[in-house]
Amino acid sequence: MGCLIELKNVTKTFDDQQILKGIDLKIHENEFLTLLGPSGCGKTTTLRIIGGFEEPDSGEILFNGIEISKLPPYKREINTVFQKYALFPHLDVFGNVAFGLNIKKMEKSVIEQKVSKILELVGLSGFEKRDVMSLSGGQQQRVAIARALVNEPKVLLLDEPLGALDAKLRKDMQTELKKIQKEVGITFIYVTHDQEEALTMSDTVVVMNDGEIQQVGSAIDIYNEPENRFVASFIGDSNIIPGHMIKDCLVEWDGYEFDCVDKGFKENEEAEIVLRPEDIDIVAPEDAKINGTVKSVVFKGVHYEIIVETPDRDYMIHTTDFHQVGLFVGLTIEPEDIHVMYTMEWM
Amino acid sequence: MKYFKNFIKPYLIWSFLIIVIPIAMIFLYAFTTSGNNLLTISFTFDNFRRIAESVYVAVFFKSIKLGLLTVVACLFLGYTFAFIISRFKESVQDVLILIVTIPMWINLLLRTYAWMSILSYNGIMNSLLMKIGLPPIFDIYTDYAVIIGLICNFLPFMIIPIHTSLSKMDKSLIEASYDLGATPIQTFFKVILKLSMPGVINGSIMVFLLSISTFVIPKLLGGGQYVLIGNLIENQFISVGDWNFGSAISLILAVIILIAVRLTKKFDRNEV
Numbered sequence: 001m002g003c004l005i006e007l008k009n010v011t012k013t014f015d016d017q018q019i020l021k022g023i024d025l026k027i028h029e030n031e032f033l034t035l036l037g038p039s040g041c042g043k044t045t046t047l048r049i050i051g052g053f054e055e056p057d058s059g060e061i062l063f064n065g066i067e068i069s070k071l072p073p074y075k076r077e078i079n080t081v082f083q084k085y086a087l088f089p090h091l092d093v094f095g096n097v098a099f100g101l102n103i104k105k106m107e108k109s110v111i112e113q114k115v116s117k118i119l120e121l122v123g124l125s126g127f128e129k130r131d132v133m134s135l136s137g138g139q140q141q142r143v144a145i146a147r148a149l150v151n152e153p154k155v156l157l158l159d160e161p162l163g164a165l166d167a168k169l170r171k172d173m174q175t176e177l178k179k180i181q182k183e184v185g186i187t188f189i190y191v192t193h194d195q196e197e198a199l200t201m202s203d204t205v206v207v208m209n210d211g212e213i214q215q216v217g218s219a220i221d222i223y224n225e226p227e228n229r230f231v232a233s234f235i236g237d238s239n240i241i242p243g244h245m246i247k248d249c250l251v252e253w254d255g256y257e258f259d260c261v262d263k264g265f266k267e268n269e270e271a272e273i274v275l276r277p278e279d280i281d282i283v284a285p286e287d288a289k290i291n292g293t294v295k296s297v298v299f300k301g302v303h304y305e306i307i308v309e310t311p312d313r314d315y316m317i318h319t320t321d322f323h324q325v326g327l328f329v330g331l332t333i334e335p336e337d338i339h340v341m342y343t344m345e346w347m
Numbered sequence: 348m349k350y351f352k353n354f355i356k357p358y359l360i361w362s363f364l365i366i367v368i369p370i371a372m373i374f375l376y377a378f379t380t381s382g383n384n385l386l387t388i389s390f391t392f393d394n395f396r397r398i399a400e401s402v403y404v405a406v407f408f409k410s411i412k413l414g415l416l417t418v419v420a421c422l423f424l425g426y427t428f429a430f431i432i433s434r435f436k437e438s439v440q441d442v443l444i445l446i447v448t449i450p451m452w453i454n455l456l457l458r459t460y461a462w463m464s465i466l467s468y469n470g471i472m473n474s475l476l477m478k479i480g481l482p483p484i485f486d487i488y489t490d491y492a493v494i495i496g497l498i499c500n501f502l503p504f505m506i507i508p509i510h511t512s513l514s515k516m517d518k519s520l521i522e523a524s525y526d527l528g529a530t531p532i533q534t535f536f537k538v539i540l541k542l543s544m545p546g547v548i549n550g551s552i553m554v555f556l557l558s559i560s561t562f563v564i565p566k567l568l569g570g571g572q573y574v575l576i577g578n579l580i581e582n583q584f585i586s587v588g589d590w591n592f593g594s595a596i597s598l599i600l601a602v603i604i605l606i607a608v609r610l611t612k613k614f615d616r617n618e619v
C-alpha cells in the first residue's frame with residue numbers, strides 16, 4: 001500500500017487556542033483510517049484541513065507527494081460526508097447525487113448511469129425523484145455517501161457521519177460502510193469519538209487528544225497494547241496501576257510479582273500496568289496471588305461488572321459468572337494480558 | 348392547547364373589524380353609483396368602465412413599469428448589500444442591519460422631503476458636482492427622482508428578507524458545494540442563490556406592493572403632474588370626492604398585486 005496523504009508537522013490555532021500541536025500522519029491507499037478522540041481533541045480540524053476547509057498555520061499536506069495545503073477544496077480529489085449530511089434541500093435525491101457530475105459537465109446519459117449505479121450501491125435504487133428532506137436519517141446518510149462517492153474520489157472523508165442515527169441503525173451502517181469501502185477500494189478517513197465504532201471498522205486507528213496524536217495502530221494493537229494512560233483509559237475500560245518493571249518480562253505492583261511479555265524497559269523503571277477487566281479471572285483465594293472481597297456486582301447485559309476490593313486497591317472485572325457480594329476471592333491474570341506502559345510525565 | 352385557542356378570539360374580532368369590514372365596504376362602493384344611502388343601493392359597472400379610459404390605463408401601465416423597475420433595482424442593490432452583510436460575523440451583522448433599518452424609524456414623508464432637498468436643482472448633489480467642476484445634472488420632478496426616491500425608501504424591505512434567508516443558510520451546504528468541485532461562482536448560482544429564493548421572492552413582492560401603491564413619493568419628487576395609481580386613488584378620495592371610482596381603482600390595484608404575487612410564487616416553485 002502506497003502512501004497517499006502525508007501530514008507533516010501540521011499546526012492550527014483558533015482564537016489563541018492551539019487546536020493542533022504538530023500532527024504527523026501517513027495515510028495509505030485503500031485504508032480505512034479512523035481519527036478517534038474526545039471532543040475538542042482536533043480530529044475534526046485535522047479532517048477539515050485534509051478536505052481544504054481550513055488552512056493549517058504551519059506544516060505540509062502532501063497528496064501523492066504534492067503539497068496541497070493552499071489548494072481550495074474544489075480542486076482536491078477528495079470528497080466529504082458531512083456531519084449533518086449537508087444535503088441540498090432545493091434538489092431531489094438525483095439532483096444531490098448528480099451535483100458534482102453536473103459541475104464537471106458530464107453527458108446526461110453518463111450522469112444518469114453513474115447516479116443509478118451508486119444509488120444501487122448504497123441501497124437507494126428508485127429513490128431518484130424523492131425529496132431529500134422527506135427521507136429518514138439513515139437514508140439521508142446514504143444519499144450523502146452516494147453524493148460523495150459518485151465523483152470517484154481518491155479519498156472519502158467522513159465527519160462523525162453516524163452520530164445522528166440510533167444505536168441499531170448505527171451498527172448496520174458501520175457494517176455497510178466497511179462493505180462499501182471494500183467495494184469501491186478507496187481510502188476512507190473517518191472521524192468519531194465512539195471507540196467501538198473505531199475498533200469495528202478501521203484498518204488503522206489514530207487516537208488523538210489535546211491536539212496531539214497519542215497512538216497509531218490497528219484496532220487490536222490500540223486495544224491490547226495502549227502506549228499510554230490516555231489511550232488505555234479512552235479505549236475500553238481498564239484498571240491502570242502504577243508499578244515497576246523489575247526486569248524484562250517481570251513486573252511488580254503492590255508487592256506482587258508477575259510474569260509478563262513486555263521488554264525494553266530499564267531495570268526497576270517505573271511503569272503503569274493496564275489490566276483489562278475481562279482479562280482478570282476470579283478463582284479460589286488459595287489459587288491466586290491477589291486476594292480480595294467482592295464489593296459490588298452490577299449486571300451489564302452480557303456480563304457482570306464486579307468490583308473486588310483488596311488492601312491496596314479496587315479491581316474492576318468483567319465476567320459472565322456471578323459472584324456473591326462479600327465473597328473472599330482470588331484474582332489471576334495471564335502474562336500476555338498484562339500490558340505495561342511508560343508512565344506519562346504529565347499525569 | 349385547547350384552552351389557549353380561546354386567546355385567538357379577540358384577534359379574530361379585531362381583524363374582522365379592521366380588515367374584513369373595510370374591504371367589504373370598498374367592494375360595495377366599487378359596484379354602486381354615488382349618492383347611495385343604505386336603503387336605496389343601485390349597482391353599476393360604470394366605475395370599472397371608466398378605468399378602461401386611456402388616461403387611466405396609461406397611469407396603470409406607468410405605475411406597473413415603475414414598480415417593476417424599482418423591484419429590479421432594489422433586487423440588485425439589496426442582494427449585493429444582504430450578501431456582503433451576511434459575510435461578516437454575527438455581531439457586526441446586527442449593527443449593519445440596524446443601520447439599514449434606521450431610516451425606517453423616520454416618517455416616510457420626512458425622508459422624502461430630505462430627498463427633495465438633496466436632489467433638487469439647488470440641492471446638495473448639484474452643488475457638489477459644481478464644486479468639482481461638473482455641470483449640475485440632478486433635478487426633482489423627473490422620472491429618475493421618483494425612482495431614486497422609491498428605491499431608497501423601499502430598499503430595506505428587500506435587504507431584510509434576503510439577509511434573513513442568507514444568514515439562516517447552513518454554511519456546510521456551501522462547503523458541500525466546494526467539496527463537490529463547484530467554484531465559488533458556481534456555488535453562488537447553484538446553491539446560495541437558489542436557497543435564498545424565498546427571501547428574494549418575499550422582498551420583491553414587498554417592494555412591488557409598496558412602490559405600486561405609494562402616493563407620497565411621486566407627489567413630492569415627481570411634482571403635481573406626476574400621477575401613479577396611488578395618486579389617482581388619493582385624488583378620488585381626498586380632492587374629487589368620488590369614493591365609488593376610488594374604490595374601483597383600489598380593487599383593480601388589489602387584483603394586480605394578487606396576480607403579481609401568484610406569478611412570482613409560481614415562478615418560484617418551477618425554478619426550485
